[in-house]
Amino acid sequence: MNKWKIAFFLLVLLLIGSIGAFVYWITAPVESVWVEETSTSAEGNVLTVNATKEDFQAIANTYLEKAMGEKPLPLQISVDDQIVLSSEFTAFSINLPVRMFFEPYVEENGNIRLEQSSVEIGRLSLDPETILKLLRDSIELPKWMVVNPAKEEVLIQLSDIPMASGVGVRAKELNLAEDIITLEIVIPKE
Numbered sequence: 001m002n003k004w005k006i007a008f009f010l011l012v013l014l015l016i017g018s019i020g021a022f023v024y025w026i027t028a029p030v031e032s033v034w035v036e037e038t039s040t041s042a043e044g045n046v047l048t049v050n051a052t053k054e055d056f057q058a059i060a061n062t063y064l065e066k067a068m069g070e071k072p073l074p075l076q077i078s079v080d081d082q083i084v085l086s087s088e089f090t091a092f093s094i095n096l097p098v099r100m101f102f103e104p105y106v107e108e109n110g111n112i113r114l115e116q117s118s119v120e121i122g123r124l125s126l127d128p129e130t131i132l133k134l135l136r137d138s139i140e141l142p143k144w145m146v147v148n149p150a151k152e153e154v155l156i157q158l159s160d161i162p163m164a165s166g167v168g169v170r171a172k173e174l175n176l177a178e179d180i181i182t183l184e185i186v187i188p189k190e
Helices: 003-027 053-068 128-138
Strands: 045-051 076-079 083-091 094-106 112-121 145-148 153-156 168-175 180-187
Touching: 045 053, 053 076, 053 180, 083 128, 094 128, 094 168, 112 128, 128 145
Parallel strands: none
Antiparallel strands: 045 180, 076 083, 083 094, 094 112, 112 153, 145 153, 168 180
């Protein structure tokens, strides 16, 4: 056998191995993420703020941009009847636009839990758990944004967002269908 045939077969084996490793990586079972329960202290004066979807979207993107610092913003949040996280994944030098749709829920401690309802990723058909695993593993998100692929959800820990002077934020109500978004700002007594 001549050396070009050997080189060709080695190249084919390398490509097949790379594709197999990539498929294994995105389809491997995910471990559950443990989330420490945090809550905004009720000590202090509470200011109730009503916001619109546009206000909430602008605030969310501003805090995400601030948390990322000098790094490019890997994720865009938009709010309509659902919360949509938009990003791009690069696979084999191809940029794939991804849109993940979430239903928001307010937890007892004032944090926001986003349950994934659907995914759009070009023409590919991948399950939501795989997309969230890719999101968690490929994008460095702020510590207050916890991706849990096993439960198909993203937890926004409002109590962990750094604020000036110990001010805390907690969600009270998120009714996107009626454009009712109520947040509480807790100003500590000093």
